[in-house]
Amino acid sequence: MNLDFSHKPNYFLFAQLLVRFIETQSKQQNMSQLNISFEQLEQIFQGDSAATTINLEGILNIADEYQVETLTGDQKLISNYQINSEQSQLQLELNSAAVEAVIQGKALISPDATLHQ
Secondary structure (H helix, E strand, O other), X not given: OOOOXXXXXXXXXXXXXXXXXXXXXXXXXXXXEEEEEHHHHHHHOOOOHHHHXXXXXXXXXXXXXXXXXXXXXXXEOEEEEEEEOOOOEEEEEEOHHHHHHHHOOOOEXXXXXXXXX
């Protein structure tokens, strides 16, 4: 018996899910930092544990390219991130101008998928 596995992670889908989670959280409470536990990330990523572990860096590389239109031009939503494996959490620093624009109802500008490999 020979099984071929061709599971390819959909980084853009997971990045979209993460950014929508950030958008929802920022509308509920104006914040400049967000800590997300790995358990919560796995729920956000619909139970895909690989997305929470080995694929997380790739997903974050896409997620941190999301922008929001502000008065001073397009601003990245995520200004910095850190994966803290000891505390099993993702720590995000959010751009306060971008968060304010999201709260005001400005739409997110997603990265161009054709430019990424």
